[in-house]
Amino acid sequence: MVEMICIACPVGCHISVTEDLIVSGHKCLRGEEYGVKELTNPTRIVTSTVKIHGADKNRIPVRTESDIPKDLIFKCMEVINKVVLEAPVTMGDIVIENLLDTGVNVITSRSMKKSI
Numbered sequence: 001m002v003e004m005i006c007i008a009c010p011v012g013c014h015i016s017v018t019e020d021l022i023v024s025g026h027k028c029l030r031g032e033e034y035g036v037k038e039l040t041n042p043t044r045i046v047t048s049t050v051k052i053h054g055a056d057k058n059r060i061p062v063r064t065e066s067d068i069p070k071d072l073i074f075k076c077m078e079v080i081n082k083v084v085l086e087a088p089v090t091m092g093d094i095v096i097e098n099l100l101d102t103g104v105n106v107i108t109s110r111s112m113k114k115s116i
């Protein structure tokens, strides 16, 4: 049996999942889905920052558009850390298309104007 905290919402239920994928301790269906997925195909949305030139700040927040496999996070961070953007950028701009062939794009999490 594996014990974990469900991160599907801020309540943070302590749940248990057996080898047969029977989940207990969850307060809703999302917790059951999270427990099964965490044991069979764990994924995460990745958030980070990248360098930006020509803006008031020198880094801008970015994130994956959706979950990627948890075991690819380290490799993805290596790719994300190489990105340098030029201002201006708009929230939702694609920073990396099809990150490591996951089918998931990395996008900016906010807009940033060009500094004068």
Ligand code: SF4
Residues within 6 Å of the ligand: 006, 007, 008, 009, 010, 011, 012, 013, 025, 026, 027, 028, 029, 030, 031, 032, 034
């Ligand atoms: S089981 Fe449901 S209520 Fe509990 S943390 Fe997960 S999503 Fe939230």
